Amino acid sequence: MKKITLNVALALFIGLVSACETKRETTEETTTTTENGMATDENVGMEMPQDTTSIVTGKPGVPVYVSDADFVAMAASGGMLEVELGKVAAEKGTHADVKKFGKLMSTDHSKANTELKDLASKKGWVRPASMLPDHQKTYDRISQLSGADFDRDYMAEMVLDHETDVAMFEQATQKATDTDLKAWTSKTVPTLRAHLDMARNINSSVSKK
Missing domain, CATH: 1.20.1260.10 (Ferritin, core subunit, four-helix bundle)
Structure with a gap:
């Protein structure tokens, strides 16, 4: 029983590491760094909700204020x-x-x-x-x-x-x-x-x- 439990835990750990690595690689592919060290990418800007409706204004296509x-x-x-x-x-x-x-x-x-x-x-x-x-x-x-x-x-x-x-x-x-x-x-x-x-x-x- 202990052997099975350890195997399951090990499998879960390996899966978690793999997912994190995939996410990190995806981020690295889409992000570049400016000369002053600030991160930016081609879609830099305010977030757009998935339904393109602002939760702040309720108007279609209006970006939600992030920063x-x-x-x-x-x-x-x-x-x-x-x-x-x-x-x-x-x-x-x-x-x-x-x-x-x-x-x-x-x-x-x-x-x-x-x-x-x-x-x-x-x-x-x-x-x-x-x-x-x-x-x-x-x-x-x-x-x-x-x-x-x-x-x-x-x-x-x-x-x-x-x-x-x-x-x-x-x-x-x-x-x-x-x-x-x-x-x-x-x-x-x-x-x-x-x-x-x-x-x-x-x-x-x-x-x-």
Whole structure:
């Protein structure tokens, strides 16, 4: 009986070690290290619930606030998307309001991106050097469109994007642990709300064409 018990215990121990090793290897495959020793990967950012519904806001696609550093990564990538798509809209938009909105996005979010970059540098937070994969896919898809198709898809995306922005930044005004980040998000929320109102109005116009 003792021999059987020891064999069972040994088997369980070997199985546990094997599982831990597999998990460690998987983590090593997906994680890289920056020059300053901080871990990052291609999906760095705020966690998305499996059902893509925020347990904080109840809105589809809104990331759940995890940490100040993760918020900065997601906000920086989203800001890049808004600037780059804004430039495309200013050039390719066929509706006058779409062009005007694109220019505003490029200007306002460039300013916000610079402020966030300075804050991240001061605090030692890692920012993505380019857009995160989901944002890059959105840019690639919309930037290839033209004419009325571009106007409709761009403005529809800007509504969704700014709904997410407002929800994210409102979370940060409540949950950020860094007082400077909390102050910056509080200052930025009114601008994002104004962008959202504009996007909804323009989207309503171009979607009827």
